[in-house]
Amino acid sequence: MPDYAMPGQGLIGGLMIGVAAAIMLLGAGRIAGVSGMAARAIGLGGGAPRTLALAFIIGLPLGAALVAWAAGPILSRFPMSMATLAVAGLVVGIGTRLGSGCTSGHGVCGMSRLSRRSIVATFTFMATGFATVAIVNAVGGGW
Numbered sequence: 001m002p003d004y005a006m007p008g009q010g011l012i013g014g015l016m017i018g019v020a021a022a023i024m025l026l027g028a029g030r031i032a033g034v035s036g037m038a039a040r041a042i043g044l045g046g047g048a049p050r051t052l053a054l055a056f057i058i059g060l061p062l063g064a065a066l067v068a069w070a071a072g073p074i075l076s077r078f079p080m081s082m083a084t085l086a087v088a089g090l091v092v093g094i095g096t097r098l099g100s101g102c103t104s105g106h107g108v109c110g111m112s113r114l115s116r117r118s119i120v121a122t123f124t125f126m127a128t129g130f131a132t133v134a135i136v137n138a139v140g141g142g143w
Contacts, residue, residue, distance in 0.1 A: 021108050028052060033105020034060070035096035099124075 024032035030048045039045045040053035047053070068074055078085060096102040099121055101110065107125065110118020 017104070017108060018112075021104075021112070024056075025109065031105055031109040032056070033101050033109060035093070035102035036105055039097075 021032040024030055028048065030052070034057075036045065036047055037053045037056045040047050040050060041057045043050070048056075092102075099106070100117070101121065103122070103125055106115075106118040106121040111122055
């Protein structure tokens, strides 16, 4: 897929995430934060009914598989090893527990409700991401 198609795909994906978050909030009265749903799906914490959390978490890869089936495979490249990605995922998981939520919970759901905690958390996510990219690029490790 040509690079010029990416903004359109990003817009469509963002709209779909927003609609899904709205449906979850209006329909079930729950925030659609992935880390909270994942924790609930494995029996940690409170919040959404466990069956709803399981359906939500199982639906994420099934939705991706449906898109890949309908539109063809999505090319993705990761310049690091699977071990590095696993460690990074673990660190992100720890961060979501310490920060009381993940980027989807704070950035999509919390900010749309004008939650001060979510605004601060999202600013922190973004600033840390910008700084990380700048540092990685400065030491020649960018991709």
